[in-house]
Amino acid sequence: MIIQMIERIAINANVNSVYVETILKIIGIAYIVEFSSQITKDAGQGSIASKIEMAGKIVILAMAVPILTILIEMIIKMIPS
Numbered sequence: 893m894i895i896q897m898i899e900r901i902a903i904n905a906n907v908n909s910v911y912v913e914t915i916l917k918i919i920g921i922a923y924i925v926e927f928s929s930q931i932t933k934d935a936g937q938g939s940i941a942s943k944i945e946m947a948g949k950i951v952i953l954a955m956a957v958p959i960l961t962i963l964i965e966m967i968i969k970m971i972p973s
Contacts, residue, residue, distance in 0.1 A: 911959055918952050925949075 895916065902912040925948030932941040 911962070914955055914959060918955055921948060921952055921955070 898912060898916070899909065902909060925944060929941040929944045929948075932938075932944060
């Protein structure tokens, strides 16, 4: 339901569906990382939790690079020469 609504908004805004899918994947990864981190903290393994969080941040950053590139290109096009 929510995903279909987001897809409809993206279609109406002429946003490429690849970017929407990537953003949804990033959100999913963030939830999984947070959940895993909290479980390991509850088990008394704070150092492992911090490593899980760092790995999640690296994966999210790697997935976000193409979107950030497009965003920067769009901003540069808007700036008058």
